[in-house]
Amino acid sequence: MPIKIIHLSDIHIASPYFIPDMYDDVVREINDIEPxxxxxxxxxxxxGRLSEYEEASRYIKKIKCKNMVILPGNHDTRNAGYLLFEEYFGERIKTLRYKNITVVGVDSSEPDIDxxxxxxxxxxxxxDSFNQNKDDFKIFALHHHVIPVPLCGRERNVPTDAGDLLDVLDRLKIDMILCGHRHVPWLWNLNDMIVLNAGTASTSRTKGKISQSYNYIEIDDFLKIYRISSNGEKYILLNRKIYKDEL
Incomplete structure (x- = not known):
């Protein structure tokens, strides 16, 4: 059986753009997948306000999964929201190991700036986190996009140290980077490192005719990446052999 990973981003619970019914439909789909x-x-x-965190906590608890890596974005750290994030969702830098998968998530946001x-x-x-299990399938997660994404107009908000960060991740032979921020789903392949952006899963803040979506990843002998749109349609983005005996 493959290891199943769901990648969500930019759900903006409690914003004027949040679509509760769409979010609930997404959660039902996710729970059916049993990630x-x-x-x-x-x-x-x-x-990043208290009432929003309270509501976000209630909504995210609807997802049935024991192994979750939840990171803050630039909106979450507004108004001292980074402190509330730690209260409701734990550390802003964390490592999760499940079987032969290591996920390291790091907060890329700064208070009150984008x-x-x-x-x-x-x-x-x-x-250190990745070197503890060098033969694992290695995933790095952050909020901000590390490479510019198409259809987003003038580029901004790529991490100020993106070049140095990518150099570190490349030397560690990271298999995949997960990020969001731009509300546009996209996939880049950089030195055999997959850079996977998620769109917004449950808001009306989309661009052009791009629909709401989230990413679904399966890992066994093959790496398969799907984009699942708000209407339930499933698009395969990648299907390739993994050359790691441990998986």
Missing amino acids: DIVVITGDLTNE DGHIGRDKYPYII
Whole structure:
């Protein structure tokens, strides 16, 4: 049986753009999949306020999965929301290991600004976390997009240290990066490292004719990546052999 991973992002619960019925439909689909891991790459709220975190907590608890990596986005750290994030969702930098999968999630947000940043002080944690199980399938998660995404107009908010971060991840032979922020789903292949952006799963803040969506990943002998749209349609983005005996 493959290991099943759901990647959600930019759900903006409690914002004027949030669509509760769409979110509930997405959660039903996710629970039917019975994922082994769920990764949410930020922007759970809109303004980072207490009432929004309370509501976000209620909605996210509808997802039935024991192994969750939840990260803040730039909207979540507004109004001292980064403190509330820790109260409701735990540490803003975390590692999850499930079978032969290692997921390292790091907060890329800065209080009250939209720009992203990881910082050299976090690189040792990232390196040590992945080096503990070097033969695992390695996934790094953050909110901000590390490579520009099409259909987003003038580029902004790529992490200020994106080049150094990508160098670290490339030397670690990371298999996949999960990110969001731009509300546009996309996949890049950089030095055999998959960079997978999620769109918004449950808001009307889309671009052009791009529909709401989330990512579904299956890992066994093959890596399969699907985009699942708001109407339930499933598009395969990638299907390739994994050359790791441990998986």
